[in-house]
Structures are given as C-alpha cells and as structure tokens.
C-alpha cells in the first residue's frame with residue numbers, strides 16, 4: 001500500500017486497550033482515565049483480528065501491540081496466536097510496561113510474539129512508584145529477565161526523560177546495553193498528563209550524549225525508525241535517541257495506528273481519524289476504506305502549533 005507521497009505503508013501499531021495498571025505521571029491522571037471507553041465502543045478481539053487480517057492482506061507485514069497496557073487486555077495471548085499465523089506477518093512485537101511480563105512472556109512467545117519493548121524510566125524503586133504511581137520495579141526487572149530467557153528478543157527498553165526526576169540516571173540505564181539490550185531515550189511530549197508540565201520538565205536527548213561522551217554514532221539500519229543510534233565501544237546493545245516532536249523522519253514514515261475503538265490514525269501527531277470499527281460493524285468494504293485512507297496520509301507533522309493533539313498516549317498507543 002502506498003500513500004500519495006509514494007511511501008510504502010507496512011507497519012501497523014495497535015492500541016489494544018485504553019486501560020492500564022499504572023498511572024504514569026506524564027500519561028494518565030491519578031484517578032484513571034477520563035472518557036474511558038465503554039465496553040461496546042471498544043472493539044472485541046475478534047473484530048480487531050478481522051481488521052488486522054485486512055491490513056495484512058493489503059501489505060502490512062509488521063505489527064506492534066501497545067496500549068494502554070496491552071497485557072491487561074483479556075485474550076491477548078490468543079490474539080497474538082492468531083495474528084502470528086497470518087501469512088505475511090514478518091514481525092510481531094509489543095510495547096509493555098512489563099509489570100505482568102514475568103508470567104506472560106512464555107505464553108506470548110509460544111503464541112508467536114517475536115519481541116518486546118519495555119518501558120522503564122528509573123532504576124530507583126521509590127522513584128518508580130512516584131512515576132508510575134502503582135508499579136513495582138522488581139516485577140519489571142524480573143519481566144525483562146524472563147523476556148530474555150524465553151527469547152522475546154531483541155529486548156528494547158524505552159525511557160522517557162523527565163527533568164529533575166530521572167535525568168541523573170542516564171548512565172545507569174545505559175548499562176543495560178552491556179547485556180545486549182537496546183536502551184532508547186525518548187523526549188517528553190506535551191500530550192496526556194504531560195501537557196501540563198512538559199515545558200518545565202523537558203530534557204533534550206542531547207543530554208544523553210553530554211553525559212556519556214564515549215557514545216559513538218552508528219549507521220541507521222532502519223530508515224523508518226525515529227531513533228538515532230549510538231553504542232558504547234565494544235558493547236552489543238545500542239543506545240537510541242528519539243525526539244518524537246522535532247524528529248523529521250516523515251519522508252521515511254511507514255506506519256499507521258489503530259486505536260482500541262477501531263479508529264485508524266495515519267499520523268501520531270494529527271487528530272484526524274478514520275472510523276474502521278463502525279465501517280466493520282456496518283459491513284462496509286474495509287479494504288477499500290483502508291486503501292483510500294492510506295492515500296491521504298499526512299506528508300509530515302507540524303509542531304509549531306501551541307494546540308497539540310487531543311488524545312492521550314494510552315488511547316493512541318505510544
């Protein structure tokens with residue numbers, strides 16, 4: 001599937017639920033999400049599967065499950081099993097906070113999941129509680145070990161840099177690369193709860209390079225990835241720097257997103273959505289709607305605007 005700028009769209013990111021077992025300070029309010037989706041607005045996993053099948057038949061070959069927290073969605077292992085068997089799926093991955101990974105890594109691997117990205121913003125148990133409000137650091141660390149044990153690899157760790165909170169832990173987090181794990185630092189976006197404080201707490205990923213001056217740049221393997229990669233000399237794992245706002249890899253963008261209510265989002269930074277869930281329930285021609293929508297994918301994102309997107313990351317799937 002190509003869009004009107006000639007980009008081939010091969011990557012689908014799916015938010016399986018807007019719910020989560022954490023309440024990260026930059027993502028969700030303490031009391032949980034406002035405007036939580038009613039169950040009937042959320043696609044069933046069967047409906048999700050039908051949409052995914054249509055996407056794969058149209059040329060999507062890489063799928064990532066995210067959320068909210070994908071591992072709190074009941075039936076996730078079965079869905080992974082069915083999607084992994086679709087002819088044409090070459091890479092099936094998941095982004096998770098890792099809280100439930102220790103017990104779920106093995107069944108997920110057996111169902112056909114290839115790899116996981118795990119969000120981890122701090123190695124300090126007290127700070128971990130401060131950031132996630134209800135997470136347990138030890139469970140995540142055990143989840144990382146288990147993911148490696150069962151072969152959900154390469155494991156990648158995603159860290160959102162938050163000024164005054166975890167910007168003093170860059171070196172400790174980079175130590176994970178010595179275990180062959182990629183560690184990616186992401187700049188805080190003014191979205192979700194962070195819309196209220198992103199300016200004050202924003203830390204540029206340049207700080208990573210200033211803090212660990214031994215890092216050497218390596219060539220970008222995947223042109224569509226928003227991360228610029230570096231390594232510590234002689235170390236296998238990579239350090240990725242992601243500037244979601246200022247990055248300008250739009251010309252190589254190959255991804256679209258599906259929300260848990262079945263809305264197709266062609267660009268993370270746009271509020272425009274196409275309601276595939278309703279189209280499915282009305283027996284409309286899904287392939288035609290997807291193809292037409294992809295053709296209209298935004299050329300690039302405009303970030304100078306003060307008014308940023310309305311949805312939170314837990315709804316879009318970060």
Ligand code: SAM
Pocket residue numbers: 020026027066067068069070095096097117118119158159160186187188189190191192193194313314317318
């Ligand atoms: N719950 C899962 C997790 O945390 O990995 C998957 C969904 S979460 C929305 C996906 C990613 O979005 C996480 O790595 C999270 O840190 C990131 N994220 C959420 N809000 C963000 C923000 N305001 N700025 C930057 N990244 C954010």
Ligand code: SF4
Pocket residue numbers: 020021022023024027028067068069097119313314
């Ligand atoms: Fe949940 Fe992920 Fe949002 Fe944290 S960032 S509240 S783990 S969805």
